[in-house]
Amino acid sequence: MAEGIYAQQYFACTERVIAQLFDSTELGCKMRFGVYVPPQAEKGPVPVIYWLSGLTCTEANFIQKAGAQKHAADYGVLLVIPDTSPRGLNILGEDDSYDFGSGAGFYVDATHEPWKKNYRMYSYITEELSTLIHEEFSTLPSKQSIMGHSMGGHGALICALKNPGMFRTVSAFAPICNPISCPWGKKAFSGYLGGSEDNAAWKDWDATELAKKYKGPVLDILIDQGKEDSFLKQDQLLPENLLNAAKDNGIALTLRFQDGYDHSYYFIATFIEDHFKHHMKYLKS
Structure with a gap:
């Protein structure tokens, strides 16, 4: 198992999630993540679904509030729930605002100082954490998918679009779909990547821009969006832009x-069960 398993355990829907701690090479700090292992894993390898959370969240929010463990048990899926950023690095400004720095890694690999050494959430999710999960748990590496919420929905979408074939499918709740065109994204990208929205580097981390040039295997995306979402009304999410692309x-x-x-x-x-049903169409095939 990953180094330093917590004594702490989360309980939701009567199903246990064990929080784990390990030293991340990509991020240069200790990182927490939650894992729910379904009963089916005792009999053989199981598919994996990654959940990426949104701004201000840790791995605990989804574990405690979404009611997902019951569905993971029913469908025989291992759930992996990482934290949303590096923590405790003492980088100047890391805790100054809710939408940048701690709790707001935006699932990109930063290229701009002082963030580029540690804020590498994309490589952490798609390379380091993924490798660890398949090494330490009874999983089917060829059967994994990804979903998320808000900033994490953005992360799930770009992870799938930038890695054709790595994830069987992707879904999201209220994702930030076009970050180069919204206030949240412009703030995060200017800080982590430098430059401006006209910079090609920004477009390489934007789901709408990535969808325009995607050439991989068939990818079936499900997005749920609340009509009364205040961030939708503030043009932070822009789902129609991704739909059109x-x-x-x-x-x-x-x-x-x-x-x-x-x-x-x-x-x-x-609506989380609908998303499990969507994922299982591809994870069980």
Whole structure:
């Protein structure tokens, strides 16, 4: 197992998630992540779903609020829930705002000082953590997928679009779909990547821009978006931009607007089973 398993354990829907701690080479610090191992793993390897959380979250939010463990048990899937950024690096400004620095890694590999040494969440998720999971748990490396919420929805989308074939499918709740065109994304990218939205480097971390040039295997994307989401109304999420880019490039994308729902975990908990069903169409095939 990963070094230094916590004594702490999370309980939700009567199913246990064990939080783990290990030294990340990519991020240069100790990182927490949660793992739910379904009963089916005792009999043989199981598929994997990664969940990426949003701004201000840790690995605990999804574990405690989404009610996902029950569905993971029903479908026989190992869940991996990482933290959202490096922690405790004492970088000047890392704790100054909720939408940049701690809790706001944006799942990119930073190229701009002073962030580029440690803020490498993309490589951490797609290389280091993925390798660790397949080494330490009974999994099927060829059957993994990814989903997330808000900033984590952005992360899930870019991880899938930048790694054709690595993830069987991807889904998201209220994702930041076009960060180069929204305030959250412009702030994060200017800090982590430098430059401006006209910089090609920004476009390489933007799901809408990546969808325009995707050439990989068939990718079926599911997105749920609450109609009463205040961040949708503030043009932070821009799902229609991604929908149009996907359509133009022949990518299957289902965008569902849900009446009465906002950006909260009540929204996620209501529709999380639909997302498991979507993922299992590809993880069981």
